Amino acid sequence: MAGSTNKTVHDIFQSMESGPAAASSTSTAQAWLNNNSHLLGLFIDGKSDVPANRPSRMLTDCKGTQLCSAVVAVEEDVSVCASSSLSGFRTWSELSCSQRANVMLRMVGVLGQHGVCVSEMFDLCDAACPPASLVRLLQFYSSWAQLRGTLIPGWTPLGVVLVVVSDDCSLYNLMIKVLPALAMGNSVIVVPGLRTAAPALLLAQLFTAAGLPAGALNVLTGSDPSLGATVAANPSISYVTYSGNKQDGVTLCKATAGFGVPVSVSSILGARCPFIVFESSDIDSAVDAVIQSAFNKRREVHWVLCVQESVQDRLVSRLRLRMSGMKSVGLQSEEERFLVEAAVQEASSRGATLVQSCAPPPSGAQYPPTVICGAAPSSPFVVCPPPGPLLPLLTFRSNSEAVTLANHSPHGQAASIWTEELTLALETAKSVCVGSVCVNSVSVSDPCLPVSGHKDSGSCTDGGAEGLYQFLRPSSSSSPPLPRSSRLSMDYSHFGSAAPPAIIIPDASASAPKSLPQLxxxxxxxxxxxxxxxxxxxxxxxxxxxxxxxxxxxxxxxxxxxxxxxxxxxxxxxxxxxxxxxxxxxxxxxxxxxxxxxxxxxKVQGGTPSLPLSGSALSLPxxxxxxxxxxxxxxxxxxxxxxxxxxxxxxxxxxxxxxxxxxxxxxxxxxxxxxxxxxxxxxxxxxxxxxxxxxxxxxxxxxxxxxxxxxxxxxxxxxxxxxxxxxxxxxxxxxxxxKGARDWTHPSxxxxxxxxxxxxxxxxxxxx
Missing domain, CATH: 3.40.605.10 (Aldehyde Dehydrogenase; Chain A, domain 1)
Incomplete structure (x- = not known):
């Protein structure tokens, strides 16, 4: 038809342009907020509470608009919450495995009844957890709740588990901590971040309506990560687990040192992850995945594009075509734009070539998607990428060089490998030091996949049967927990600096060897x-x-x-x-x-977990x-x-x-x-x-x-x-x-x- 602006299928495939997003409604979620007078209280002992004379914190939606206020918990609230959680643990842990599993399955039904409100609240807060993913988590961990006594004999729940997340953490990463802890019979105190506070309070109400005993799940909102350390100081807490950015995780570890409570960290945000494209890959599919993952407004990781030299020009040309017409990506603040511009200027001064979708706007917290070609692996914007839609592009010649580039990072969160050769894909996957590898895909996650934080990306395993053991301890007394204590007054810089005492070896002993090559x-x-x-x-x-x-x-x-x-x-x-x-x-x-x-x-072997997706998965120790x-x-x-x-x-x-x-x-x-x-x-x-x-x-x-x-x-x-x-x-x-020493003779x-x-x-x- 003359003058028509409709594009043909051929045109769409050439530009790889995405279709328009459907309009969304938030009326049901807003009605829930209105019912709470736009002031969310604490969730303690199975009910919401708005204590008097408490400070509050403003929560915003995904567009930065003020959404509601949340009460900031104080020391008195922490004490009441810990007492409730201890009582809730006794009630919840005394239930049979089957009873706990049935409660978790009822949660699925309650989510279905209130699915519209839940979905809208997740979208409103940009919680990055589709309701279908939450249902999958509940179904997976309810089955483990059913089978704990059969498949994990000789292990018992820890007690009260504290789950802390940073302001920028997604709800999925919060719930993959909360639900396995509940499935194993623990009670949980959640200290959510800015993005997850409202969804966490909504879910706590719905889970309690499904039959979760009062005190088994409590939610405390606060103004900063220090609330997590305040809760951890309570002697009722048995274990602390954290998800989010590294900075808040370091702060929490330092603040809880000396409390006598173990702390695990999943530094899942801000990690630098390799996106490796071999010459044997489907270039168009790889480029489309790069666009979808690297230039989102909210990114949990920073991707670094590693491309084999023989296909660099072809990939860059497809990137240039795919990026043409893309709009600028919104940033969190003007300060972030200054960081992005500084990185781009530094890259240009070092001889790098820029591929941008459009010219940067003269002002505002926005910046166009930008690929930095010709970057050196040691460049500051590669080692520590700034926030924003920047994608460094590095090149390699051989497979071993690709692995070296991928491992040249303090992080070990994830990697994406693109090749049509299965042997090359598996060899590279085993060689990269990361916890999660996706072949010809990006960011596939499922609770049946065990993922350990490698290097600075974490100190625990989440997902799979292996991720359950962080919430359990041996039933026997052979492994006593750390004794709870108060923080000691220490000068950490002088620890171990005193002159070592002389070690006196009795004459009757066997003499030590005089020459020890590696000793x-x-x-x-x-x-x-x-x-x-x-x-x-x-x-x-x-x-x-x-x-x-x-x-x-x-x-x-x-x-x-x-x-x-x-x-x-x-x-x-x-x-x-x-x-x-x-x-x-x-x-x-x-x-x-x-x-x-x-x-x-x-005897410790990997497996092939069954996923609700078409494909194959491997778990490797x-x-x-x-x-x-x-x-x-x-x-x-x-x-x-x-x-x-x-x-x-x-x-x-x-x-x-x-x-x-x-x-x-x-x-x-x-x-x-x-x-x-x-x-x-x-x-x-x-x-x-x-x-x-x-x-x-x-x-x-x-x-x-x-x-x-x-x-x-x-x-x-x-x-x-x-x-x-x-x-x-x-x-x-x-x-x-x-007193309290480990029994080294026990088989456990x-x-x-x-x-x-x-x-x-x-x-x-x-x-x-």
Whole structure:
């Protein structure tokens, strides 16, 4: 028809232009807000409450318009909430697994009844959690609530779990913490952020209407992340888990150090993630995915486009065509625009080429989608991308160079790999140090996929069966929790700086070897730790790639060597104050424990979770890397081989710090290590001042995890110091008289330590 502006199918495919968005209504959500007088209170003990004389915080919608006010909780509210949660835990945990599952399934029905209000509230607050995703979460975790007693025997809920999220965190990342905690029988206190406060309060009301006992889910709103630390100080809290940006996570870790409560962090926002395009990829599909993921107004991660040189020109030309006509993207503030402009100017001064959809507007909190071509990997706008629609483009030649570019980041959140070659896709997916990999797709998430935070992106696993264990503890008393305490007055900069005391070895003991190639002398210090970490980091990748059977043979040879040194080891244990019979018993248990770990080498396996999407998914266990282990005083040999075996059985390298009180068994064990076929540098033993060596481990960026048995001061120092760079912590405070000490002879310690020795990666491969 003459003069028609309608586009043909060919025109649409050439421009890859998206269609217009449908108009949305928020009348039902506004009616709910009107019913609450646009002032949202706290949700405590199964009902909403607006306490008098409380400050309030203004909540805004996705466009920045004032939506309503939320009450800011004070110390009095925290105390009432904690008491309610403790009572709610008793009621909720006493229900049978089937009863808890039925309550969670009823939540699905209630969501269906109020689906319009829920959907509109999510859209109004830009909560980034479609109701269908929430239903999927409820169905998945209700089934685990049903099967907990059958499939996870010997584990019990922690108690009261505190879930804290930052202002910019999505509701999905909040609920993937809340729902598994409830499914396992815990009660939950939620401290939501700015985006999730209104949806969290709405869901708390609906969940209670579905039959959730009063106190099982409480919501406290506040003005800043400090409220999370205030709640964590309450002795009723058993566990704290955080999701959001790294800055607020570091603040929370430092503020809760010394409370005696474990804290896990998922730094899911602001991470730099690689988008890798190989020459064997479908370029048009990759470009469309880049446009959809990199230039959204609200992005949880910063994508870096890595393109093989042979297809760079073709991809850039398609990007240029696809971006033509795109409007500027709204920013949060004028300050963000200044940061974006500064990054663009710096890139131009370094010789980079810009591809922009349109000219930047003269003013306002907006900026056009911009691709920065020719950027260097070390450029500040690549290493620490500013907020805004900027996409750095890097090039690579070989597959190994692509992996190097992808891993050149302190973050390890996610990666997107584009290729039509399955072998190349799987090889790259296993090599990149991230928790989630999508092949020929972007940002596919499902609760059945276990995802661990790699590097600075997290210290826990969310999703899958593996993500449930952060909300459980062994039912036996073999693993006592950290004792709750008040914060100690400490100067963190001087921790471990005191001169180490002399370590006196009794004459009756077996003499330590004089020449230790990868080990150090009894008065080791910071330099020895650096040397040991360097040796461990060099050998660990090769050890991790060995087959499980090869690692098992090495552990069996270590057990055989231990048996050959039975008499010397018994003599060294006697020097710690035990009788000869008890010492012989500990040696016998240690030999059996190493044999157990040899058998465990090939027992932790990945799987193929079933997703409600067309495609295949893989869950892969991976080694942590280099693990620092500060050994306890009790059972010096058995505890050492238990922790050592757990680490190396699953591919890790180890830095062992023996007990200052009883170092002799570790020194004797060195001879066993030297006679074994373990690679030099895989196991490093450094004796000396526990505090000084602990400080050296905490300050080393290569060490991924620290397992610590020591003083309350050491526990507080590690919680304060190991938040940046982020480390996974397993902490135990040794009390006088051995009160609350771990039972190293109990079989449950094997499963517990084995789960602490691995991290998980999920890989999603679509088929349609």
């Amino acid at each position: 150090v002398c009894p008065d080791g210090g910071r330099k020895d730790v650096r040397n040991a970490v360097e040796a461990a980091a060099k050998v660990q990748p090769g050890w991790m790639k060995k087959s499980p059977s090869a690692r098992a043979q090495s552990l069996l040879s270590l057990a055989k060597g231990l048996e050959g040194k039975r008499r010397d080891l018994s003599s060294s244990i006697v020097q710690t104050g035990l009788s000869l019979d008890k010492a012989d018993e500990e040696v016998e248990l240690s030999i059996a424990r190493l044999s157990d770990w040899a058998a465990y080498c090939d 991976e080694a942590l890397g280099v693990v620092g282990v500060v050994l306890p005083d009790k059972n010096p040999l058995l505890s050492m081989v238990t922790l050592l075996g757990a680490a190396i059985a699953y591919g890790n390298a180890v830095i062992l710090i023996p007990s200052e009180k009883s170092p002799l068994p570790a020194l004797t064990f060195i001879q066993v290590l030297q006679a074994s076929d373990l690679p030099a540098g895989l196991v490093n033993v450094i004796t000396g001042s526990r505090d000084q060596l602990t400080a050296a481990l905490a300050n080393h960026s290569v060490i991924k995890a620290i397992w610590y048995w020591g003083s309350a001061e050491g526990v507080q120092f590690l919680q304060h110091s190991c938040s940046s760079p982020l480390k996974t912590l397993l902490l135990s405070s040794q009390q006088k008289g051995g 310690v094997l499963e517990e330590m084995g789960r602490n020795a691995v991290q998980w990666k999920s890989v999603w491969i679509p088929t349609a």
